[in-house]
Amino acid sequence: MKALRVTRLSPDLSGVELLDLPRPARGDGDVLVKVAAASLNYPDLLMTRGDYQFKPEVPFTLGLEMAGEVVEADAESGFLPGDRVMGGAKTGAFAEYVSLPARSLRKVPEGLDMAQAAAMGAAYHTAYVALVELGGLEEGQSVLVHGASGGVGLAACDLARALGAKVIAATHREDKLDALRRIARPDAAILNTGRFREEVSDLTDGRLCDLVFDPVGGDVFDESTRCVTFGGKLLVVGFVAGRIPEIAVNIPLIKGFSVVGVRAGEYARRFPERGRRVAEAVDKLASEGRITPHIDRTLPLAQWREALTAMERGEIVGKIVLPP
Numbered sequence: 001m002k003a004l005r006v007t008r009l010s011p012d013l014s015g016v017e018l019l020d021l022p023r024p025a026r027g028d029g030d031v032l033v034k035v036a037a038a039s040l041n042y043p044d045l046l047m048t049r050g051d052y053q054f055k056p057e058v059p060f061t062l063g064l065e066m067a068g069e070v071v072e073a074d075a076e077s078g079f080l081p082g083d084r085v086m087g088g089a090k091t092g093a094f095a096e097y098v099s100l101p102a103r104s105l106r107k108v109p110e111g112l113d114m115a116q117a118a119a120m121g122a123a124y125h126t127a128y129v130a131l132v133e134l135g136g137l138e139e140g141q142s143v144l145v146h147g148a149s150g151g152v153g154l155a156a157c158d159l160a161r162a163l164g165a166k167v168i169a170a171t172h173r174e175d176k177l178d179a180l181r182r183i184a185r186p187d188a189a190i191l192n193t194g195r196f197r198e199e200v201s202d203l204t205d206g207r208l209c210d211l212v213f214d215p216v217g218g219d220v221f222d223e224s225t226r227c228v229t230f231g232g233k234l235l236v237v238g239f240v241a242g243r244i245p246e247i248a249v250n251i252p253l254i255k256g257f258s259v260v261g262v263r264a265g266e267y268a269r270r271f272p273e274r275g276r277r278v279a280e281a282v283d284k285l286a287s288e289g290r291i292t293p294h295i296d297r298t299l300p301l302a303q304w305r306e307a308l309t310a311m312e313r314g315e316i317v318g319k320i321v322l323p324p
Helices: 042-049 114-134 151-162 174-182 198-201 217-223 250-255 264-269 270-285 301-312
Strands: 001-005 016-020 030-039 066-071 083-088 097-103 106-108 142-145 168-173 188-191 208-216 226-237 258-261 295-298 319-322
Touching: 001 301, 030 083, 030 114, 030 198, 066 097, 066 114, 083 097, 083 114, 083 168, 106 258, 114 151, 114 208, 114 226, 114 264, 114 270, 114 295, 114 319, 142 151, 151 174, 151 208, 168 174, 174 188, 188 198, 208 217, 208 250, 217 226, 226 250, 258 319
Parallel strands: 142 168, 142 208, 168 188, 208 226, 226 258, 295 319
Antiparallel strands: 001 016, 030 066, 030 097, 030 319, 066 083, 083 106
16 A cells, blocks of 8 residues: 655655555454545644654654545444544554554544545644633634634634634735635634734724634744733644743733643543543534535645645645545
8 A cells, every 4th residue: 555654754854755565454443444535734744853742653654634434343343344434543644544443533424525524633623622622612702713724723713603703813924814714704814923912902892812722832922912811711732833932920810811731632532531522522513514624725645745845835724635
């Protein structure tokens, strides 16, 4: 089978190769899946460099999440050959076949095609854990979403809007504002370069935001501390900007807000019941048509370099999907 392998860590993708490998043998308790589509996530790019918090031993097959069709499964797994499933692990999705524990998979919700199913998991689970589980999002609240044109940011916009929040979508790219308004359908879309606190204040009638969803970090985080209302939460999702910001603790003390770290995958591993609840809630919203992942482009796995480069350059709105 074809598989996208990281054979050595490198800053320029020179350690990534599309290789022919033996099809994986199904492990005890595993489900063997023929992959129909796998989606690209920012941690995939970071793992090619060794810059992600999870550092798999080299060589490894890249890819966090996929959707496909069950080939083999134990009777007690809950899956049958032919079932449409989605899920994944920290690695392995960018291949023609994967063997995964049954607990790592779930059936594709009605109404989603394989590409959408592959793009659903990591982004929407991160958004749900951040906004609902940790943020306590309530209908009518105001949510500022940074990195809104990326996969996880766009998922946060989609989810917050579906749950009745007022959504302010923020990006540093002026050339993405029109696409963001069209795809995310927020209440407002703004640039988050420089000082954006006054614009956020105007859009919320001076109240500022109950939740700030920040996968960017750097200067965006610094200015976001001025955009959180008293009693609100600044949700730290990542540091795409590169600089890990710092905060003097008197700021959240005086302003009465919380800074909350979000690690959705670890959340599900430490609290399995809550993780299952998150998956069920996301799948229900998807099956009802209330949330739908946006696919920026679909590329064959052979064009993996184009996909990773587009992500690195910030050229996409939503997710890139790669069928093997």
